[in-house]
Amino acid sequence: xxxxxxxxxxxxxxxxxxxxxxxxxxxxxxxxxxxxxxxxxxxxxxxxxxxxxxxxxxxxxxxxxxxxxxxxxxxxxxxxxxxxxxxxxxxxxxxxxxxxxxxxxxxxxxxxxxxxxxxxxxxxxxxxxxxxxxxxxxxxxxxxxxxxxxxxxxxxxxxxxxxxxxxxxxxxxxxxxxxxxxxxxxxxxxxxxxxxxxxxxxxxxxxxxxxxxxxxxxxxxxxxxxxxxxxxxxxxxxxxxxxxxxxxxxxxxxxxxxxxxxxxxxxxxxxxxxxxxxxxxxxxxxxxxxxxxxxxxxxxxxxxxxxxxxxxxxxxxxxxxxxxxxxxxxxxxxxxxxxxxxxxxxxxxxxxxxxxxxxxxxxxxxxxxxxxxxxxxxxxxxxxxxxxxxxxxxxxxxxxxxxxxxxxxxxxxxxxxxxxxxxxxxxxxxxxxxxxxxxxxxxxxxxxxxxxxxxxxxxxxxxx
Amino acid sequence: xxxxxxxxxxxxxxxxxxxxxxxxxxxxxxxxxxxxxxxxxxxxxxxxxxxxxxxxxxxxxxxxxxxxxxxxxxxxxxxxxxxxxxxxxxxxxxxxxxxxxxxxxxxxxxxxxxxxxxxxxxxxxxxxxxxxxxxxxxxxxxxxxxxxxxxxxxxxxxxxxxxxxxxxxxxxxxxxxxxxxxxxxxxxxxxxxxxxxxxxxxxxxxxxxxxxxxxxxxxxxxxxxxxxxxxxxxxxxxxxxxxxxxxxxxxxxxxxxxxxxxxxxxxxxxxxxxxxxxxxxxxxxxxxxxxxxxxxxxxxxxxxxxxxxxxxxxxxxxxxxxxxxxxxxxxxxxxxxxxxxxxxxxxxxxxxxxxxxxxxxxxxxxxxxxxxxxxxxxxxxxxxxxxxxxxxxxxxxxxxxxxxxxxxxxxxxxxxxxxxxxxxxxxxxxxxxxxxxxxxxxxxxxxxxxxxxxxxxxxxxxxxxxxxxxxxxxxxxxxxxxxxxxxxxxxxxxxxxxxx
Numbered sequence: 001x002x003x004x005x006x007x008x009x010x011x012x013x014x015x016x017x018x019x020x021x022x023x024x025x026x027x028x029x030x031x032x033x034x035x036x037x038x039x040x041x042x043x044x045x046x047x048x049x050x051x052x053x054x055x056x057x058x059x060x061x062x063x064x065x066x067x068x069x070x071x072x073x074x075x076x077x078x079x080x081x082x083x084x085x086x087x088x089x090x091x092x093x094x095x096x097x098x099x100x101x102x103x104x105x106x107x108x109x110x111x112x113x114x115x116x117x118x119x120x121x122x123x124x125x126x127x128x129x130x131x132x133x134x135x136x137x138x139x140x141x142x143x144x145x146x147x148x149x150x151x152x153x154x155x156x157x158x159x160x161x162x163x164x165x166x167x168x169x170x171x172x173x174x175x176x177x178x179x180x181x182x183x184x185x186x187x188x189x190x191x192x193x194x195x196x197x198x199x200x201x202x203x204x205x206x207x208x209x210x211x212x213x214x215x216x217x218x219x220x221x222x223x224x225x226x227x228x229x230x231x232x233x234x235x236x237x238x239x240x241x242x243x244x245x246x247x248x249x250x251x252x253x254x255x256x257x258x259x260x261x262x263x264x265x266x267x268x269x270x271x272x273x274x275x276x277x278x279x280x281x282x283x284x285x286x287x288x289x290x291x292x293x294x295x296x297x298x299x300x301x302x303x304x305x306x307x308x309x310x311x312x313x314x315x316x317x318x319x320x321x322x323x324x325x326x327x328x329x330x331x332x333x334x335x336x337x338x339x340x341x342x343x344x345x346x347x348x349x350x351x352x353x354x355x356x357x358x359x360x361x362x363x364x365x366x367x368x369x370x371x372x373x374x375x376x377x378x379x380x381x382x383x384x385x386x387x388x389x390x391x392x393x394x395x396x397x398x399x400x401x402x403x404x405x406x407x408x409x410x411x412x413x414x415x416x417x418x419x420x421x422x423x424x425x426x427x428x429x430x431x432x433x434x435x436x437x438x439x440x441x442x443x444x445x446x447x448x449x450x451x452x453x454x455x456x457x458x459x460x461x462x463x464x
Numbered sequence: 465x466x467x468x469x470x471x472x473x474x475x476x477x478x479x480x481x482x483x484x485x486x487x488x489x490x491x492x493x494x495x496x497x498x499x500x501x502x503x504x505x506x507x508x509x510x511x512x513x514x515x516x517x518x519x520x521x522x523x524x525x526x527x528x529x530x531x532x533x534x535x536x537x538x539x540x541x542x543x544x545x546x547x548x549x550x551x552x553x554x555x556x557x558x559x560x561x562x563x564x565x566x567x568x569x570x571x572x573x574x575x576x577x578x579x580x581x582x583x584x585x586x587x588x589x590x591x592x593x594x595x596x597x598x599x600x601x602x603x604x605x606x607x608x609x610x611x612x613x614x615x616x617x618x619x620x621x622x623x624x625x626x627x628x629x630x631x632x633x634x635x636x637x638x639x640x641x642x643x644x645x646x647x648x649x650x651x652x653x654x655x656x657x658x659x660x661x662x663x664x665x666x667x668x669x670x671x672x673x674x675x676x677x678x679x680x681x682x683x684x685x686x687x688x689x690x691x692x693x694x695x696x697x698x699x700x701x702x703x704x705x706x707x708x709x710x711x712x713x714x715x716x717x718x719x720x721x722x723x724x725x726x727x728x729x730x731x732x733x734x735x736x737x738x739x740x741x742x743x744x745x746x747x748x749x750x751x752x753x754x755x756x757x758x759x760x761x762x763x764x765x766x767x768x769x770x771x772x773x774x775x776x777x778x779x780x781x782x783x784x785x786x787x788x789x790x791x792x793x794x795x796x797x798x799x800x801x802x803x804x805x806x807x808x809x810x811x812x813x814x815x816x817x818x819x820x821x822x823x824x825x826x827x828x829x830x831x832x833x834x835x836x837x838x839x840x841x842x843x844x845x846x847x848x849x850x851x852x853x854x855x856x857x858x859x860x861x862x863x864x865x866x867x868x869x870x871x872x873x874x875x876x877x878x879x880x881x882x883x884x885x886x887x888x889x890x891x892x893x894x895x896x897x898x899x900x901x902x903x904x905x906x907x908x909x910x911x912x913x914x915x916x917x918x919x920x921x922x923x924x925x926x927x928x929x930x931x932x933x934x935x936x937x938x939x940x941x942x943x944x945x946x947x948x949x950x951x952x953x954x955x956x957x958x959x960x961x962x963x964x
Contacts (some may be wrong), residue, residue: 378601
């Protein structure tokens, strides 16, 4: 092993060490305060993020991992996202005393899975990453099992994740059958047996599609979004999905260009189905977390519009959209976390009535995040849609672009509906929210980032 | 002086931010701050008007800063005579909208003022932006605060009206976004320069079908805003349910952005397609004129009546634009200004009337002239202007439009003139039912106070000025109108008669 390899592996090692250190602190003879545990977790995340700066990209480690600009950008972003979720969790009253060593180490291991997945150069590595990402989530969904629906949510997710893993493995096996290799670069160069390879990639797409909750693999999403504690929902809705998505971008847009053409009709169908069904299902949804689950489905549809373009602009658009999508969802769920009641999340939209007036900062932040999700300039959400639809038009998919913009217009209805409730003159009788300083800082930071990335999109586009 | 264009946009925007963050529960401070900011805006616009010479070719002021160079997006603002006058109208109507709301807005003044100023920034941006993406950004920017102005401070059915307004306009503008992107890539493939710069995109070669589709993409967005029949149905609801200030901004300014878009983008960017489309657009215009007038005849709600009359008047604007000759274009542009002043004045007066009577229904009014002579006289002035009385604002514009249309088709001109006749009927009837006749209740009425007199006097002066001496305005419209006429390919190839 060369020293360059070691530098490349440093962020992953930092995450593993972090998870283990926190577990070790848990069995330390003297009781360690929650605050210290949190600080240690964030410190290791920061170390990992800093370690990526020393990568001399692109570098390949043993044909397993590749450390390029894409994996650097998203590794840093996942570290940031996990830190956000840790801070949100520690200020989140329903699980106040349970954000301890298990919770934090599970989060770190899950992040490790994400970073491995997006950096994987090999289908087997990707599978390992996907599983490391998923397994901790079973437990995190069902955190505080006495909650209503917690166990149900955890089991549901575990079962469907099992199915997804099976599809993924089967696809990997077929890829090996067709080409004799599962290295992505080598697979990209193979031209024989194209049909079999296309089928195998389709199966992988199904496996990843479960994670992304694309229509028709979306059934778990609303239930899990509702069942999980808000910070964990934030994890699901943002970085966990984006990890799978970035892997898909790497697979389809960067490595297997020739397969992409064979899969084009399928990507089209997934894009249209996800946009249309996601938006229609969200239209009259009364439960805010479920509504956001459906809106996420629709957003994945827009990202697939960009993927379907298959040109370099489409790839950039998908990457930019993935990042901003995660950011916007993090922001929205951060606000939901801040508004939690002392024993459980507010679920129905009614329970948020008038809160935007009572808490102006959170209200404005929610407004910015939702308008960004809707695609109003000058937020990052607008630029994301602009590039995504632009890529589709450049590729000649005008019909797809028109379907996408009509869906965008439709989606305005439910985003505005949420804001109307937030700014209603009546107020819910459930009382005001009590949130920690940390949560507030997170909310403000993310809101500013969303606007900044909208005005200066080159900050992100330049990194790709 | 060019940097003043950026000030025009960013001053209200930063003012809005400041007021939103600091103005909680400080109503008096917020009102005066908002009024100060909007008055400064007005004086900047007046200053720009003062130093600009109407004879200079092309654009009076230009600001060009790269924004997202990799995608060819710039921060490109330009002001020619047309944008100058529309900016002037905007900066005049916003302080008026603030003054109108002085007492009538009872809750959340800070949010209200912030949204109003943000809308102003968006509208001015629309009138100045010459980069298509920047234009789209401002186009959306004015929409969102307007939605909240209607949805939070409107009347009984405000939410319905706000949704309808927003969904109609946003659908149109998103289709325009597709057309913008289409134009961008076609131009990029032809020349290798990927840019959203208006001046560079002006001379894109477009084959027949592509050009037509792209033109339609733009046209839909503008037609929703204008609004043209059959996509007008958001307007009566939005105008009626909006608070008075919202109605003033909607009728006075937002409708103008649609017509401005046609003049600035639709015709010059897609001349061939626009020529083919002109007969349909004029037909839509004439349908709008007559349909709006007929529906205005039967309205009981006074704000709704004015809303339908707006559809009718804006039909004239579209009419004038698509004649594509000197008279028609001048008339359309002047009518935009005149309608902006007259209709906002009508909405302001009616708002004051509604505060006093507590109703918008004509059947519940009557005989209000004698207890409130000043209000009655003002309303009469604006009513006469709206029906095209010579010497008042709308007359010049409508006359010029009809003169322009007559050169293209006499029968269309006659149909348009019928609209003026109808407007005389419904407006005079409205005035009679509201102001004359038996007094319906023996309440004690309060005539206009000084603030309200100030508002209406300002607008009355504008209306009289536009009607009696439009030359200073027409001078500035000369260059833009000539520019649009020169973009007409039929004229350039000397086959003007074929077009007619």
